[in-house]
Amino acid sequence: MIRIAPSILSADFARLAEEIRSVEEGGADWIHVDVMDGHFVPNLTLGPPIVAAIRPVTKLPLDVHLMITDPDRYIPAFVEAGADLISVHVEACVHLHRTIHFIKEQGVKAGVVLNPHTPVDMIRHVIADVDLVLLMSVNPGFGGQAFIPAVVPKIREVARLANEQNKKIDIEVDGGVNAKTAPLCVEAGANVLVAGSAIYNNPDRAAAIRALREVCTR
Ligand code: DX5
Numbered sequence: 001m002i003r004i005a006p007s008i009l010s011a012d013f014a015r016l017a018e019e020i021r022s023v024e025e026g027g028a029d030w031i032h033v034d035v036m037d038g039h040f041v042p043n044l045t046l047g048p049p050i051v052a053a054i055r056p057v058t059k060l061p062l063d064v065h066l067m068i069t070d071p072d073r074y075i076p077a078f079v080e081a082g083a084d085l086i087s088v089h090v091e092a093c094v095h096l097h098r099t100i101h102f103i104k105e106q107g108v109k110a111g112v113v114l115n116p117h118t119p120v121d122m123i124r125h126v127i128a129d130v131d132l133v134l135l136m137s138v139n140p141g142f143g144g145q146a147f148i149p150a151v152v153p154k155i156r157e158v159a160r161l162a163n164e165q166n167k168k169i170d171i172e173v174d175g176g177v178n179a180k181t182a183p184l185c186v187e188a189g190a191n192v193l194v195a196g197s198a199i200y201n202n203p204d205r206a207a208a209i210r211a212l213r214e215v216c217t218r
């Protein structure tokens, strides 16, 4: 089953509650929340107070993607704010194994994220510890960028690695996912698709979500 996780980065922040309700009613499975610190990535977005504010707005799981330096410092605040899944970048964690367990100890799911150029081998020894692997298919920082096709073989590699270790994980792809690129991701083994502009640029959110599902089940 394919899960669709709209990224609120492309939503109208002045009407965030409505924007979240529109995708929940439109059939979204998760809400993807992009946290940027202006240091790990060249953009600033939001922090725990916004996550806490949207928590009561939706029943959907909050999929929090931390694009920040030193995530350990802020993980408890995001847990407290109501995150269901917290993903950290391999490139931002010196002690990745410790960070993953720090997330799980607090009772939420843990994910690891790889930038487009980061080899899958970086997570070989932690894949057994995580609930999800998120592969970036753009350089993180902004919505609306073009999908980098070189990530498709990496999806296959992650699927193979998880299989070899008999580990059931979610494989999520983030960046430039639309009706053209989504089938490539799913065919390679992804089961969670993040989409920002492909969903929020369409006034009919249900139609945008349906279109993504349809191309993937063909
Ligand atoms: C990029 C973010 C993405 C972004 C995706 O740094 O992690 O979640 O919002 O936006 P689209 O789908 O427009 O590429």
Ligand code: ZN
Pocket: 007, 032, 033, 034, 065, 174, 194
């Ligand atoms: Zn993201």
